[in-house]
Amino acid sequence: MLIRCISCGAEYDLDDVIYTCSKCDSILEVLIDPQVSKDIFKCRKSTMWKYKEFMPVDESKIISLDEGGTPFIKCDRLGEELGVNLHVKVEGSNPTGSFKDRGMSVGITKALELNVDTVGCASTGNTSASLAAYAARAGLKCIVLLPSGKVALGKLAQAMFHGAVVLSVNGNFDEALEAVTALALEGELYLLNSINPFRLEGQKSIGFEIVDDLGWRSPDRIVLPVGNAGNISAIWKGVREFYEAGFIADLPRMTGIQAEGACPITNAVRKGAEDIIPVENPETVATAIRIGAPVSSLKALRAIYDSDGSSDTVSDDEILDAQKLLARTEGIGVEPASASSIAGLKKMVQTGEIDQGEEVVCIVTGHLLKDPNTAINACKEPISIEANAQSLSKVLKGL
Ligand SMILES: *Cc1c(COP(=O)(O)O)cnc(C)c1O
Numbered sequence: 001m002l003i004r005c006i007s008c009g010a011e012y013d014l015d016d017v018i019y020t021c022s023k024c025d026s027i028l029e030v031l032i033d034p035q036v037s038k039d040i041f042k043c044r045k046s047t048m049w050k051y052k053e054f055m056p057v058d059e060s061k062i063i064s065l066d067e068g069g070t071p072f073i074k075c076d077r078l079g080e081e082l083g084v085n086l087h088v089k090v091e092g093s094n095p096t097g098s099f100k101d102r103g104m105s106v107g108i109t110k111a112l113e114l115n116v117d118t119v120g121c122a123s124t125g126n127t128s129a130s131l132a133a134y135a136a137r138a139g140l141k142c143i144v145l146l147p148s149g150k151v152a153l154g155k156l157a158q159a160m161f162h163g164a165v166v167l168s169v170n171g172n173f174d175e176a177l178e179a180v181t182a183l184a185l186e187g188e189l190y191l192l193n194s195i196n197p198f199r200l201e202g203q204k205s206i207g208f209e210i211v212d213d214l215g216w217r218s219p220d221r222i223v224l225p226v227g228n229a230g231n232i233s234a235i236w237k238g239v240r241e242f243y244e245a246g247f248i249a250d251l252p253r254m255t256g257i258q259a260e261g262a263c264p265i266t267n268a269v270r271k272g273a274e275d276i277i278p279v280e281n282p283e284t285v286a287t288a289i290r291i292g293a294p295v296s297s298l299k300a301l302r303a304i305y306d307s308d309g310s311s312d313t314v315s316d317d318e319i320l321d322a323q324k325l326l327a328r329t330e331g332i333g334v335e336p337a338s339a340s341s342i343a344g345l346k347k348m349v350q351t352g353e354i355d356q357g358e359e360v361v362c363i364v365t366g367h368l369l370k371d372p373n374t375a376i377n378a379c380k381e382p383i384s385i386e387a388n389a390q391s392l393s394k395v396l397k398g399l
């Protein structure tokens, strides 16, 4: 096992504290080479550590809250409405309510292996909520930088309540990340943003679970929201590792959805470009993907091109409509960013980019309760009644 630069191929030791290539400045990935049969996964508890042979950390040090093993829901009603064979992977069911827990479990375990005492990140919210919880469980100090006024209430509550030092930055996510990265490079803290390749090693387990849940085969397509572009890169790495191990015979098309106001990856895909041009002043109701300069863009673009996938944008209205559609057709409550996968699927079936009848897995990335304000604002106020049967009956008759 080793760490390798995805651009120049320079190799580094697994215990080097390094976030970008010291030769060419590009981003890094962890290479593993497990020689196992998929039969060893049978009868194991359904968490992401079911696949521990594929995780590049010391098994005796694992910090876990039983992340992963999330619901994989067949959505026949919504699928019929949209014209595809649909499964939804519900990442809001992770311990802190988003897929970030998978990455943090591996990232914090790695932090313990490296003997660091302080961890930190910049975050649009969920990374900080997750890091704060896993740092607490590991007994590490935790500092998080959040863009002032742009973090959903549930996420802020989590980061503060788990005991992180919460810094509110006068700037956007991209600027906060730049600041905390500089601090990490001076050795002040161990950085657990998704530029840290160990984060993606945990998140690749979403890909493992999808093919395992389908009975060891790949869906036609995986659709997910893209912000900092770590997750799409991670899931592609996961399905490719199982493909290379001979566990599955096909690969899915990776389809990344961005918000119209924060879409550097989609812009690059439309031009067939190998890298992005950052979007200045990104803006969207889906705060978790309000990112203009995604750090994993090179990996994400390769995932999309190598898988013959695609990318499209959705408007804030389309996101909020899809959030409601999923909640009311299937009973699955997700935060706005997560609903962009459903909104994107709907749009791409309409444009013909996705074929009728395809087998599609949509990843919904975070829980509805992460952003209670947006949910409440999207609804009418409760009907107030007197506390007696007559007033209740009057309301029921009017329904
Ligand atoms: C982090 C996050 C995303 C974006 O994932 P990236 O890896 O940054 O592309 C999407 N949705 C939610 C809910 C998130 O927390």
Ligand SMILES: [Zn+2]
Binding pocket: 005, 006, 007, 008, 009, 010, 021, 022, 023, 024, 025, 026
């Ligand atoms: Zn390099």
